[in-house]
Amino acid sequence: xxxxxxxxxxxxxxxxxxxxxxxxxxxxxxxxxxxxxxxxxxxxxxxxxxxxxxxxxxxxxxxxxxx
Amino acid sequence: xxxxxxxxxxxxxxxxxxxxxxxxxxxxxxxxxxxxxxxxxxxxxxxxxxxxxxxxxxxxxxxxxxxxxxxxxxxxxxxxxxxxxxxxxxxxxxxxxxxxxxxxxxxxxxxxxxxxxxxxxxxxxxxxxxxxxxxxxxxxxxxxxxxxxxxxxxxxxxxxxxxxxxxxxxxxxxxxxxxxxxxxxxxxxxxxxxxxxxxxxxxxxxxxxxxxxxxxxxxxxxxxxxxxxxxxxxxxxxxxxxxxxxxxxxxxxxxxxxxxxxxxxxxxxxxxxxxxxxxxxxxxxxxxxxxxxxxxxxxxxxxxxxxxxxxxxxxxxxxxxxxxxxxxxxxxxxxxxxxxxxxxxxxxxxxxxxxxxxxxxxxxxxxxxxxxxxxxxxxxxxxxxxxxxxxxxxxxxxxxxxxxxxxxxxxxxxxxxxxxxxxxxxxxxxxxxxxxxxxxxxxxxxxxxxxxxxxxxxxxxxxxxxxxxxxx
Numbered sequence: 001x002x003x004x005x006x007x008x009x010x011x012x013x014x015x016x017x018x019x020x021x022x023x024x025x026x027x028x029x030x031x032x033x034x035x036x037x038x039x040x041x042x043x044x045x046x047x048x049x050x051x052x053x054x055x056x057x058x059x060x061x062x063x064x065x066x067x
Numbered sequence: 068x069x070x071x072x073x074x075x076x077x078x079x080x081x082x083x084x085x086x087x088x089x090x091x092x093x094x095x096x097x098x099x100x101x102x103x104x105x106x107x108x109x110x111x112x113x114x115x116x117x118x119x120x121x122x123x124x125x126x127x128x129x130x131x132x133x134x135x136x137x138x139x140x141x142x143x144x145x146x147x148x149x150x151x152x153x154x155x156x157x158x159x160x161x162x163x164x165x166x167x168x169x170x171x172x173x174x175x176x177x178x179x180x181x182x183x184x185x186x187x188x189x190x191x192x193x194x195x196x197x198x199x200x201x202x203x204x205x206x207x208x209x210x211x212x213x214x215x216x217x218x219x220x221x222x223x224x225x226x227x228x229x230x231x232x233x234x235x236x237x238x239x240x241x242x243x244x245x246x247x248x249x250x251x252x253x254x255x256x257x258x259x260x261x262x263x264x265x266x267x268x269x270x271x272x273x274x275x276x277x278x279x280x281x282x283x284x285x286x287x288x289x290x291x292x293x294x295x296x297x298x299x300x301x302x303x304x305x306x307x308x309x310x311x312x313x314x315x316x317x318x319x320x321x322x323x324x325x326x327x328x329x330x331x332x333x334x335x336x337x338x339x340x341x342x343x344x345x346x347x348x349x350x351x352x353x354x355x356x357x358x359x360x361x362x363x364x365x366x367x368x369x370x371x372x373x374x375x376x377x378x379x380x381x382x383x384x385x386x387x388x389x390x391x392x393x394x395x396x397x398x399x400x401x402x403x404x405x406x407x408x409x410x411x412x413x414x415x416x417x418x419x420x421x422x423x424x425x426x427x428x429x430x431x432x433x434x435x436x437x438x439x440x441x442x443x444x445x446x447x448x449x450x451x452x453x454x455x456x457x458x459x460x461x462x463x464x465x466x467x468x469x470x471x472x473x474x475x476x477x478x479x480x481x482x483x484x485x486x487x488x489x490x491x492x493x494x495x496x497x498x499x500x501x502x503x504x505x506x507x508x509x510x511x512x513x514x515x516x517x518x519x520x521x522x523x524x525x526x527x528x529x530x531x532x533x534x535x536x537x538x539x
Contacts, residue, residue, distance in 0.1 A: 008410075012412040016390060016394070016412045017394050018394055018397070018409065018412055019397070021393070021402070023466070024402055024403070024406035024461050024466075024469055025405055025406035025409035025410070027406075028406050028407060029410040032410050032414070035379060035418075038375035038378075039418060039421075041371060042372055042375060042376075042425075045372065045425065046421055046425055047428075050425060050427075050428060051424055052420065052423035052424050052426070053427075054428065055263075055423070055486065056264065056309075056427075057427060058430040058431045059262065059263065059430070059511040060511075062430060062431060062434035063311070063511040063512045063513075064510040064515075064516060
């Protein structure tokens with residue numbers, strides 16, 4: 001590993017004042033490398049106009065009509 | 068009248084309405100099973116016997132006085148211990164709220180009370196609704212009624228176990244990543260996660276503002292339909308609740324599946340599924356096909372994005388909500404709770420906003436591609452046979468236990484990110500005697516349709532009527 005776990009723990013402590021609660025927590029934080037990899041694959045899919053509030057509109061746009 | 072606890076919710080309400088049974092008799096039937104099974108299952112956190120008896124007496128008096136009776140009149144219930152009732156205990160399954168009493172009452176509970184139901188207790192749950200198994204270090208693990216060393220599913224563990232063991236006619240659960248559907252599957256009952264925004268969340272303990280849902284666990288699809296007809300609909304106290312009209316869910320239960328197009332995913336949902344689970348699903352599909360449905364195997368689009376984005380939203384939100392306790396008293400949580408929240412602090416805000424921003428476009432694209440050729444998706448709720456509590460115990464297990472723990476909810480989480488409604492019901496039993504859950508998901512606000520499918524299935528099968536061995 002390239003120091004990612006240590007850097008992650010340091011960042012959490014610095015930004016939030018939260019320390020690793022236990023070893024499983026350390027392991028799950030280290031597993032964030034997989035999250036990064038997953039987001040890397042998705043780069044380029046978000047467009048400029050995307051905004052969080054569009055979800056409720058999407059629910060309406062895709063909703064069930066009378067079966 | 069015998070076997071009162073075996074009645075479904077709708078049958079029990081009808082029995083009270085017509086004078087075939089009193090509310091007090093229903094309550095006593097629940098107590099009998101609770102006294103018998105709960106020492107094994109540990110499904111409750113608190114009970115209010117005196118309050119329940121007074122409520123039953125009042126309900127029976129209303130019948131005698133020929134007052135107007137609601138849809139749930141005289142039916143005793145207990146709920147996951149995170150639904151606030153002013154002045155009553157609400158532990159959220161945590162030592163941190165062992166003595167906490169809210170000052171407000173949850174809209175869903177209030178709406179059911181307005182229809183004549185009453186609450187006799189708070190049910191066991193994962194701490195702060197944060198695990199898919201039913202482990203709880205403060206109040207004790209909840210045990211599966213069909214095979215007690217195995218998990219109940221979570222986080223609405225006590226809701227699943229208590230409904231299965233006939234301790235209650237129904238229970239509210241909450242679903243942020245599968246927490247209604249998982250215990251419904253593992254305990255062999257019926258549970259529905261409504262469309263995001265369908266049911267008010269006012270007075271429900273928050274875990275993830277984006278993914279939280281309120282819904283029922285019952286023994287039948289019709290029972291779920293009855294409760295949904297009471298709790299769904301806009302609530303001024305929860306501005307995020309939809310203004311979408313509430314259909315007559317029970318009227319939709321016709322048994323007619325002619326023309327229904329079922330999609331079975333060939334990607335993601337069947338990965339690493341156990342053979343008994345696949346076999347049970349295939350048999351269930353035959354039952355649905357016999358009623359007129361057609362079945363299409365199909366790949367699903369966008370699942371990498373759904374998994375990646377869906378995987379961080381609730382982690383970030385839970386970490387944010389719990390930040391002060393995670394600073395001040397992290398050891399008050401079970402290890403499996405704090406260890407899951409901890410990485411949430413390291414996820415960058417732009418990732419979180421990207422996940423939220425892509426949710427709408429992904430739903431549109433997913434719905435356009437999936438819900439054109441088919442009307443609903445059918446998958447296993449849990450792709451494996453039900454594991455033991457020991458196999459999934461992060462607090463005491465070896466490194467790597469967390470992967471088995473997290474695998475339990477792999478098939479339910481996607482529908483929380485997509486915001487789609489999904490029901491889980493029993494479709495058989497695994498070699499260990501534990502139930503196998505079938506998940507049916509539909510378009511936004513398709514609760515009537517997916518409940519109708521579950522109801523049609525239950526007309527032709529008897530899995531949902533079977534009694535767990537813990538009842539003797």
